[in-house]
Amino acid sequence: MKSLIFQTASKYLLPLLLLFSVFILLRGHYLPGGGFVGGLMAAIAFILHSFAFGLKETRSIVRLNPRYLMPIGLALSIMAAVSPWLVNLPVMTGLWYDEPIKLIGMVGSALVFDIGVYLVVIGSTLTIMFSITDTI
Amino acid sequence: MSNIWIVLPILFQLTSAVLLLFFWNYIKIQKILSALLSLLGLGISLVLFKEVYNEGLLVTQSGNWSAPFGISFVADTFGTTMVLLASVAGLAVSVFASASMTKARLQFGFYPMLHFLIMGLQGAFLTGDIFNLYVWFEVIIISSFVLITIGGKKAQLEGAIKYVALNLLASVFFLIGIAFLYGLTGSLNMADLALKVQEIDNKGLINVTASLFLVAFGIKSAVFPLYFWLPASYHTPPPAVAAIFGGLLTKVGVYAMVRTFTLIFVGDEFLSVILSVMAALTILSGGLGAMVHQHLGKIFGYFIICHIGFMMAGVGMMTELAIMGTVFYLVHDIVVKTNLFMVSGIVLKINGTQNIKELGGMYQNYPLLSLLMAIPLFSLVGIPPLSGFWAKLFFIQGGLESNEYLLIAFIVLGSFLTLWVIAKVWAEVFWKKGENLPKKARGIYFRELGRRQKLALILPVVFLSIISLYIGLGAENIVSLSERIAKELMNPEAYIEAVMSKKLNAL
16 A cells, blocks of 8 residues: 555554553553453554555564564463472462562563463464465 | 473473474474474373372362362373373374375474374363363364365365364354353362262253263264264375374363263263263264275274264263273274374375275285284274273173163174274275276375385384284283273262362262
8 A cells, every 4th residue: 555644654653553562461460451462463563564565564674584473472481381380389370570660560470471472473463464465 | 289290291292382383494303303202292191191100190270279260280090091192192193294294284384283282182181170171172173173274185175164163063062061060050170060060959951061061072072963074074184184183083072071971960861871872873873884985084984983982882881891991992992093094094105095996905015014004903893802802892891781782782783893894994905906006196105205204104003003912912901090090980089189179078
């Protein structure tokens, strides 16, 4: 779509949406949000960009083949899930750092798990979208 | 309380799949890595099995939430035996696929999906939570959807649509059943459910719920009126995929059935009659189906149905001896069915067809290989002392004990039909003089393969045949194992006490 308005808007929307997706990711533990929704939102940011500028342009921003985001995210989630073994607790027990960190809030293994989910969702959505766009 | 071995088989398969995903474009590395990881996974399952066999039931509460609230993982003898068998079949198929699958298929993530599938199976065998069981079923069917469509041939897609549609339907039934159960009891933990379901007075509602589970697991395990998807789809994917499907997927349904009907819906006359009738008709329709078909994959597909009937019969009788037969048969069947589909894969590789009318001369051309292939074929029939024999003995004993003469008649009939068909297959494929089949342009034939690839095709068959022989010849070990499993299943108090971590008053 070669529309100046759309292109200019999506140029500014990309960082904004990405930032918002991180915000959604972080608030997700007790409030609506989390890795899945955040990941979708981040993926939408890239998809919007690809509509405005074409796939080639977007690929050059993402650099990494989105397919590899899936195993990376999964690996993060697995590590978060098994980390309680180190302190002799059952798998997937939530481990929390005592003090809340500024801006981010409470940090724990659940956050790492959610970041993993976030990456997997971005990876799979972008892989699907990119390969569909490639074939048409 | 936090024994890491309990969930390690699941997490290890997941980690393997993730590792393999990193090597998406490097198929050679994937082949080697997958075989090595499967071997390691088998080792882990063995350790877990040994631990449970020596120490007894192991429980871990994931997330450290105590029993009825969190998700419990329970490793009892039945579950760990199944975990072990799934790992064995996984290893065999992983090696077999390296030579039998075309590169085009391997490129689209066959190996990661195989490990995701095994992960789902391990999860289903180890979970102690009914909703979690549903989730593992979803993991299994989603990975199997990918495996069945990989390659994207027309026939494959046609089979896949039937497979997907009916399996999704089964999931819906399963989910509705869970919703009923949750509405009735307010719990999803199977041990907790076992206690709470017994306190409910409205037996009609419990029966309806149980029937929903029966239909759901019935579709998954392909029993009589619900099996149509299986023969329509199992011959379409490549033999390596068919092997893992035929060996394990329907058996998860049987496992779930045994688990729920021994733990949650216990001792109901109505269900026991329905199960027995379904079992008898399953044996009959599976056997008759196998008689009329000429395609090896289809014949073996109908055999799956026929022999699911045997296991159902054991569940229907609901005596300790019959459950013992079911467990023994399950152990034998997973190994043999996986092996059979791999054998049919080798036959396909050698001749380029699976039609038994066109095939022939296998014994003349490959005498040693034919003798090897005879092991799974005749184990299936249950010629003593091979493995199928002992299980049938227990079914018949169990039937005599509970006066189910009609069911015994069907089991004997089923065995005869199996014998007849296997004899026909043996005569047509191995003994008959072979014609020179026209060589197809596509596909690589067995004799054109390198030495290492030939080995990769034959070794898994040898491996599973040795296990088959062990089950048959070292039957006393398997008998004592299945005796123990049957005892645990029929007296679930220990299971419930371990999960809920409290002592029960006399039930």
